[in-house]
Amino acid sequence: MDSPVAVVGGSGRLGRLIVQRLLDRGETVRALGRTVQPARRLLPPGATFTPGDVRDPATLAEPLAWTSAVVFCVEPGTDDEGPDRPEATLYLGLRNVLEAATAGGARPHVVLVSQLHATHRGHPLNAYGRVLDWRRAGEELLREWGLPYTVVRPGWLIDDHAAGDRVRLEQGDQGFGQVSRTDVADACVQALYSPSATGVTFEMFNEPGSRLTDWEQAFAALETDRVVVA
Ligand SMILES: NC(=O)c1ccc[n+]([C@@H]2O[C@H](COP(=O)([O-])OP(=O)(O)OC[C@H]3O[C@@H](n4cnc5c(N)ncnc54)[C@H](OP(=O)(O)O)[C@@H]3O)[C@@H](O)[C@H]2O)c1
Numbered sequence: 500m501d502s503p504v505a506v507v508g509g510s511g512r513l514g515r516l517i518v519q520r521l522l523d524r525g526e527t528v529r530a531l532g533r534t535v536q537p538a539r540r541l542l543p544p545g546a547t548f549t550p551g552d553v554r555d556p557a558t559l560a561e562p563l564a565w566t567s568a569v570v571f572c573v574e575p576g577t578d579d580e581g582p583d584r585p586e587a588t589l590y591l592g593l594r595n596v597l598e599a600a601t602a603g604g605a606r607p608h609v610v611l612v613s614q615l616h617a618t619h620r621g622h623p624l625n626a627y628g629r630v631l632d633w634r635r636a637g638e639e640l641l642r643e644w645g646l647p648y649t650v651v652r653p654g655w656l657i658d659d660h661a662a663g664d665r666v667r668l669e670q671g672d673q674g675f676g677q678v679s680r681t682d683v684a685d686a687c688v689q690a691l692y693s694p695s696a697t698g699v700t701f702e703m704f705n706e707p708g709s710r711l712t713d714w715e716q717a718f719a720a721l722e723t724d725r726v727v728v729a
Contacts, residue, residue: 500567503527504691505607507553507563507596508572509546510538513612513656516684517570523585524688529562553592554582559599568691569600572612577627585633593637597644608647608697610687613638615654615702618672638700642724649690650700650724654678665708666699668717676704682711689714698723 505520508514509530517555521528522545531551532538538548549562553573557615563569571593593611600607616622617634625631641648654676662677666686686703690696711717 500526500538500673500691502565502567502655503529504568504570505531505563505566505600506570506572507531507551508574509570510534510542510548511574512658513574513680513683513687514570514572515541515543516680517572517687519543520684520688521590521628522546527568531559531562540616554587556599559595560602563596564602565601565605566600566607568608568610569610570610570687571596572687575628575630577630579628584678585628585630589630589633589637590640594640597641597646601644601646606646609641609644610649610651610690611638611641612687613650613652613700615652615672616672617652623712642700647697649696649698651683651686651689651690652700652702653683654704656680656683656703660705662705663707664710665706666711666717667704667706668721669704670699670701670722672702674702674704676706678703678705685711686714689719692716695719695721696701700724 510532575585
């Protein structure tokens with residue numbers, strides 16, 4: 500890509516895997532998160548870390564200026580009130596990120612890491628700060644923003660392939676299962692290089708079987724979202 504890729508939440512467990520994959524492809528990577536020390540210790544060499552809090556637009560302007568792509572993989576809090584509530588990070592925070600990333604007319608491809616059950620208002624998870632409602636609101640905000648985008652809804656994240664090596668992509672938010680962070684990182688990065696991943700939303704799970712090798716083909720089998728992007 501001809502300008503940097505920003506990974507918001509790039510110091511986290513999933514974010515670091517995404518950062519590494521982008522560096523492996525020769526991209527210039529800007530990782531953002533709130534906490535400096537663990538990030539500098541944990542991030543792969545070659546990534547630039549900038550302290551950035553999605554709730555504070557002043558911290559986002561510089562690292563998100565004129566990027567080719569933005570991956571958003573921020574972990575929300577779970578309280579109903581207070582600065583870390585899901586509304587503040589997953590909705591208002593995402594809006595701050597989109598505003599910073601499109602300043603001056605920039606049009607990065609945005610990959611949003613959401614979660615399974617994002618459309619299930621009555622799910623018990625929604626008792627935690629209405630996290631599912633704010634996930635869904637963030638997804639809708641991104642779809643309507645008019646940028647090229649991909650929404651990835653992982654199942655329960657794990658750090659191994661205990662659920663199997665095969666990746667299953669689904670749509671309709673009816674599935675359930677686990678998925679490895681490495682596969683989700685692959686999906687987030689592959690989406691940036693696969694034309695078929697633009698304007699789609701999908702869930703991800705692992706199951707027994709062989710590893711996915713042709714991501715473009717897997718994305719091409721998905722339905723494009725109702726809101727068509729330019
Ligand atoms: N756990 C699951 O089963 C599951 C399932 C589906 C989807 N997900 C989602 O997948 C994503 C990645 O998960 P993970 O396990 O890799 O999370 P993680 O290790 O907790 O990493 C979260 C990242 O978000 C950053 N962050 C938190 N608040 C922030 C803020 N206000 N501004 C900027 N950065 C902020 C953290 O850095 P600082 O703390 O330094 O800010 C960290 O880099 C999250 O969105 C998560 O909700 C998780």
